[in-house]
Amino acid sequence: MAYLEYLASEYWPHLALLLSIVVGGTAAVHAAMTKNDVRAAIGWVGIIMMSPLLGPFIYLIAGINRIRHDHISEQRNKSLKHDASENDLALANLGAIAPPQFESLHVLGDRVSHFPLCNGNNIQMLQGGDQTYPAMIAAIEQAQESIALQSYIFDNDSVGRQIADALARARERGVEVRVLIDAIGSKYSRPPITRLLRKKGIPVALFMTNPLGFMRMPYANLRSHRKVLVVDGTVAFTGGMNVREEFLTSIAGAETCGDTHFRVQGPVVLQLLSVFVHDWEFTTKENLPFKSWCGSTRGAPMPQVPARAIRSGPDRYIVGTHNMLLGAFAVAQKHIRIQSPYFLPDQVLLGAINTAARRGITVDIVIPGRNNLRLVNYAMTAQLDQVIRNKCRVWRTRGTFNHSKLITIDGAWSYVGSSNMDPRSLRLNFELDMEVYSTGLAQEIETLIDNQIEDADAVTLEGLAAIPFRKRLRNRVIWLASPYL
Incomplete structure (x- = not known):
């Protein structure tokens, strides 16, 4: 032991140099071999080499994609496709709906999304929280079988508590409820809404646990920025809106922020649900039963239009x-x-x-x-x-x-x-x-x-x-x- 202490005291600069070479070299090789964008690769290698100890630490926190590239719900996606009828899934004549130049975009979507472009969807635009939150709460109140809710930010404010109360009432009626919130997005309010949801007996999970614990990190990577609510597998809400009272004029007044959300019915609802099901299974390892979560997508009100979900993220659907x-x-x-x-x-x-x-x-x-x-x-x-x-x-x-x-x-x-x-x-x-x-x-x-x-x-x-x-x-x-x- 004394000999080791002697070596450490006498040769610590050499040991520090050796450590920096090993750690920095390993991180630089990893960045060069895994980054597909040459600018990103050059940037990370430069940061690592200029600061051989601090650089690898920064790269470990912000530069490594820890997301698995396999999709455990790929087979379920096929089941979702088979559940709908062929008439729901086949787009017979896009030319009758959109100008001819969009045929090539249709083909591109087939290859990018892996979801089919489906007929029979009804999509209604909702402006701001004044239209969106009452519509979401009304759908939750009418739920009979299942509710899947995913959001980047779900604040513990007046709007968040109204939605939490509606989810609790649905849970008391026997409705299956799952709530998925991004780990960093959950930190935007104190105390987080997760405590209230768990107190009400609502299953809730955090996507990709925050690497720095309590800290709110608005520029952090690998976050779930998705916003979707699916009720009974038949109606969905999706768009850009988080759950925050700043979008309500009754609360924010002249400082009300603007946003746009969409109420969806038709086959695309199952595609949105499929994305939630995968994210939930990825986070909690719970495999949600298919039949109890996917309702009938037929009979959407007029007008009916072709639509499909496009998922993207640092996995097989990147870019x-x-x-x-x-x-x-x-x-x-x-x-x-x-x-x-x-x-x-x-x-x-x-x-x-x-x-x-x-x-x-x-x-x-x-x-x-x-x-x-x-x-x-x-x-x-x-x-x-x-x-x-x-x-x-x-x-x-x-x-x-x-x-x-x-x-x-x-x-x-x-x-x-x-x-x-x-x-x-x-x-x-x-x-x-x-x-x-x-x-x-x-x-x-x-x-x-x-x-x-x-x-x-x-x-x-x-x-x-x-x-x-x-x-x-x-x-x-x-x-x-x-x-x-």
Whole structure:
């Protein structure tokens, strides 16, 4: 023992050097061999080599994808497909519903999603918490068999407690209830809603336990950003809205935040449920019985439209949304409308957007004038000139923060759900979206976006150049870290 203490005291610099070489070298090799994006690989190797001890620790926390690439629910997805009739699943003639250029996008969706594009769906847009939360609570109150609820943030506030009470009443009626909340998203309120749910006897689980325990980490990776409520396997709610009272005018008043959610009926409900079932099994190892959770999807009210779920995340479905958007921008012929609270597309998506604009397509991009994530807003501002120079029109809305994530193409195709247009959503988080072929829904979304544009401020190159140099430099420095914001 004395000899070891002597070696440690005399040769600790050499031992520290050896340790840093082994740890740093191992981490650098891992980054080089596992990162598919050359910029990410170079960045992580650089961080590790410049700080051989601290760098590997940062890489361990933020750089390693610990998510399994196998999907234990793949066989269940096949069962979900077989449960519906062939008429529900087959899309006989897309050309009768959407312009011809969307046929290639249909094929792309088949290969990206692995869910079929199904007829017979009814999709209703809900604006803000004033429409969304009462509709969700009403559906929960009518539940007879099962309720599956998943959210990134589920606050312990007036809205959260109303939903928790409705879930408890359903549980007392004998309804099977499961609630899945992201581990970091659960920390946005104190005490967390999980305590109340467990007190009421509601099964609740946290997705991907927070690596730093009690800390709230808004820029953490590998989070479940999905928002979905499925009741009796027949009606679902999905979109961009978390469970938070800041979306209710009766609570937030003039500071009410905006968002958009969707009420869904039809075969796509089973696709949304399938994603929840996998996430629940991944988190808790509980295999939910198929028959008791999947109801009949037939008989959705008119109008009925083709739609499918698109899942994406750091697993086998990585860059699913990224690929769908590349295809959608490529087939556009008239007008692209994008609304996103966090507009930070990578260079590939920027190229697709700019190429569409250079082809003569009108491209409108709507972003918040007030943003809830300051660093993202700085980075976003630093990148706007890259789309404006290529004739895209960028608009900053006035008023309160709007969390909506909406995209339409040529008044016929819509992409809605939880995905932001930033690296975190497109590569690092688990997201859930829908593509919908419907002129009615697309025009409803376009009207919503156009109304915001009428009361928005146009972002111009002159306006960006007028920003003081110190702020432009700050924005640019933060933009360098945009893949990790």
